[in-house]
Amino acid sequence: MQSPKPRSPRKPKGQGAERREEILDAALTLFSQKGVHAVSTRQIAELAGISQPALYAYFATKDHIAAELCVRAFAILRQRMSDAGVTCQPTPQTFERALRVYIDFGLEEPNAYRVAFMLEKGAGFIEQTDGRPMEAGLDVFQVFHEIVSGFHAQGVMAGDDPLAVTQSLWAGLHGLVALLIARADFPWVERETLIATHVAMLRRGALK
Amino acid sequence: MQSPKPRSPRKPKGQGAERREEILDAALTLFSQKGVHAVSTRQIAELAGISQPALYAYFATKDHIAAELCVRAFAILRQRMSDAGVTCQPTPQTFERALRVYIDFGLEEPNAYRVAFMLEKGAGFIEQTDGRPMEAGLDVFQVFHEIVSGFHAQGVMAGDDPLAVTQSLWAGLHGLVALLIARADFPWVERETLIATHVAMLRRGALK
DNA sequence: CGCACTATCGATCACTGATAACTTATCATC
DNA sequence: GATGATAAGTTATCAGTGATCGATAGTGCG
Structure with missing residues (x-):
């Protein structure tokens, strides 16, 4: 049962401020398409290529x-x-x-x-x-x-x-x-x- | 252990359209105070004196x-x-x-x-x-x-x-x-x- | 090697709007 | 008064939300 956990592919490409920009780009795209209220943090995270909690390393809310x-x-x-x-x-x-x-x-x-x-x-x-x-x-x-x-x-x-x-x-x-x-x-x-x-x-x- | 289930007090006072008005009054009060977006259906229901699902008998959403x-x-x-x-x-x-x-x-x-x-x-x-x-x-x-x-x-x-x-x-x-x-x-x-x-x-x- | 640090993730929490299934009150009719 | 039907309200629950926590993979350094 201790299969090596097919770890989801980590994506450490964003170093420092790059990730921040990627998040903002993703958010802007989604906000423009669907409106701010209709976009979830999970959608932003997916488009940015990271997990949803990772957003909170760059933005408080x-x-x-x-x-x-x-x-x-x-x-x-x-x-x-x-x-x-x-x-x-x-x-x-x-x-x-x-x-x-x-x-x-x-x-x-x-x-x-x-x-x-x-x-x-x-x-x-x-x-x-x-x-x-x-x-x-x-x-x-x-x-x-x-x-x-x-x-x-x-x-x-x-x-x-x-x-x-x-x-x-x-x-x-x-x-x-x-x-x-x-x-x-x-x-x-x-x-x-x-x-x-x-x-x-x-x-x-x-x-x- | 089969205590007679201390039933929560039913509040059948609202007959027909009265409940609807009570809900609208509660909603307007809360919307005014906190903004539409920040008010939940449970808050409206509590102020109106009914359970949250009961709202949906009077309003679709x-x-x-x-x-x-x-x-x-x-x-x-x-x-x-x-x-x-x-x-x-x-x-x-x-x-x-x-x-x-x-x-x-x-x-x-x-x-x-x-x-x-x-x-x-x-x-x-x-x-x-x-x-x-x-x-x-x-x-x-x-x-x-x-x-x-x-x-x-x-x-x-x-x-x-x-x-x-x-x-x-x-x-x-x-x-x-x-x-x-x-x-x-x-x-x-x-x-x-x-x-x-x-x-x-x-x-x-x-x-x- | 071992250690610290950063970046990230899975799991999870409290809460949201909404639905399903069940229970109860009321009432017309027998 | 007993009966079934209907209206009204309840509890329990669902999927999805924003946000948090502890654990872990990767990196640089000694």
Whole structure:
């Protein structure tokens, strides 16, 4: 009976940080396909080529995996917003383009966006991950606020409280992205038409 | 040893539809406190005073409980929007007031709003519940669209696609409500200032 | 060789949503 | 009152989940 236990093939190829990346790759693939909640740690582990408990050598919880992906996605958004803001002449066209950077990101990375801004609280996500996705989101907001403030300095913004206008604009952008993500099967008008209408509406409402 | 089995106290008080309401009350309470995802069927059953499997005599799945709450929330919002729309003269003031009806509902009934508009998809929620929350949401949107169309008929709306403008306005409203609910600890400006700024921005963007 | 350390695994825990089979309360009918 | 049918609730159980624990294979070093 003491057969030499046909040991499952160990896969020690991942040395140090490589395994971590493999796990993140597997998780991102699965999250994108099925949504964060519908993916189990065993599925992630299988795709990564390791056992399920091995995940916990690299991430404290499943939420931490999602949080890591989220933070990385937001770094991308922050960079894009920053790039769009630097070369930003205070014209209505550049204003609309800055708004579109945000919308495009949300629609391109719906999972990251969901994790950052649409996940229910109380589910322990924000808390368990030390609010790191939240901080990453705040970074993006800060960049956005600087862009809006640039327009405000030129005297072209409506309203006299630039922070309030920034938050209001952000809310306006978030609403469109969040609804398009969460209610994708709603009978929306053609997407480009809707985005153009929305961006134009926000521009008219925010600029003099 | 064949002690007469200290039978757990049966609780047959719920006759027919009463139990259903008790379950919904318990579920709404728990969902509000901890979020839909963090509440288990056993917790709902305990608060409702029945065993966990007894839930399934009234609801096919846990998602169906949330769906029922969702539909009811939509019905309340629909009624309020309808009431506000009937007496609506096409002035900027009444326009802003109509927008505030939506925002006020969301902030007064954050739990209902969360269940209605902020539940995560991908967990099979909309699908498993035969799209009933979706239909209820369409009802609300229809009322909102009629109000906006009323303004459009007066020739005071910007843009030439009233449906696109309606969807855009809805997105703008949803964004503010959703963010105020989901990120209550964000460093927002004073709430009334933010709402006033937002409503004014949407009004300027939507009306000529 | 022997030792320590790291990376990994099998087994397992408490809990989840859901189902099956059984028991009990109620009620119309004899 | 006794009877069978039905509705309602129960216990017991299932497969699957996230997470933990102790044991072990592999590696580097003396």
